[in-house]
Amino acid sequence: MKKPLRVIVLGEGKDERGKPRTLPPFARVPHDQQGAMEILVRRALYPLRHPGQSWHRGLKDNDGIHVLQPPAPRLPRQPAMTELLADSNALAPLVSAALKPLRGPVPVDLLVATHDADEAASSAIKAVHVVNTSLGTHVPLLQPAPEIQAWLTSKRAIELAYDREHCTVPVPDEDALKKDAKAELQRLLRTFGGSFNAKMQASLAERMPVEDLGRYDWSGWNQATETLKVALVENGLKKLEL
Template sequence: MKAFRIVVLGEGKDESGKARTLAPFTPVPHAQQGAMEILVRRGLYPLLNADQPWHRGLAQGDGIEILQPPTTRVPRAPAMVEILADPNKLALLVSASLRPVRGSALADLLVATHDADGAEPAIKAVAVVNASLRTHVPLLLPAPEIQAWLTRKRSIELSYDRPHCSVPEPDEAALKRDAKAELQRLLGTFGGKFDARMQARMAEFVSNDDLGRYDWTDWGAVPALLKAAMDAERAHRAV
């Protein structure tokens, strides 16, 4: 069965992992995928498999292929956070992935992501690009930031090989205010390292129930956004 190909644009290493040297549209090995790339796969899997839930045993065989994003051909390669805020730069990546001048699309879906804090420029840029290119790129906005989706007691324990009930429960008010700081506080209780690779592990280990525990994180909006984008792209290609 043909893999479902996705490009995920994340504003930093917490979303996309450490810097990669892969060619554009090359499949990203599982070990190099970032937390947001894994979470997008988790959100897509039920939509592609009759509402069957994703589980960690599917991590390398779920039929979903993460592709290395394209780059902008300019003298100074801008950071992804800059691209997400600029409709002209963003349009170059979206068109290369979904609306190439020649040939068929190189991805089945492109997903933009940005922490909800400071997301106004990205919201405007994605809207402009979708209108001008007739695409339906979804913008996922974890509130206040991606760590609010990841930070749960059990996901930390499993990711860091800690004993059961050895990590405190996160403080919801602190998580809502500054999720990154709350995750760092919890990791500090046992000297855990705060880095992109470990957050990717947490994205695999956090349970489906824990992902949806707090409505305010906006994880609940993800399935509908992804489904609308998939349906729109399929309809476009059927014309």
């Protein structure tokens, strides 16, 4: 049996489903506490662990990919994740703890940074590059364009997540998604009074049909698996039989 792939995901927003997580650093995060980006990273990694197979929500905690709780930054003030991702000095200790600990075994196999492809992305790109160069790590940066909601918005996913009848949710407008994906998702939810929150976005990430995830090449999803594969190889994980 293959060893589980241990992954930490750093995202801009909440890393859970709307409730504070009290897990210790590097503890495994149960499926029902994972946020949308953590689930999407698992979905992008799954074909690497199981070639020719597609992730499905019935797998839950049994897909061979363990999402771990990130270590807390050792700073006087707990920064927002957007601040941490833009500051190489704040990001470096976290990456070091995960991938280059001073003592003991390396607790994770892959640390993934994520940031919407917006005007602020340049700071994250620079910070991740500086950290990788200085530490000799390979932290990949996934950038949903224009934001994560472009990876989450599909009429079928919304119908499944909100238990709506088939074809009762409008088809997303592609031009609107390109411009402001969050606003377009909110527009679709308003057609039947759906709530826009972290828990429901995680539910969309679970239920998104694979064909909808890859529908828009401009969104960046179609490059996610290859980006993660390169990072795994660079981190020397050929032994995991990827």
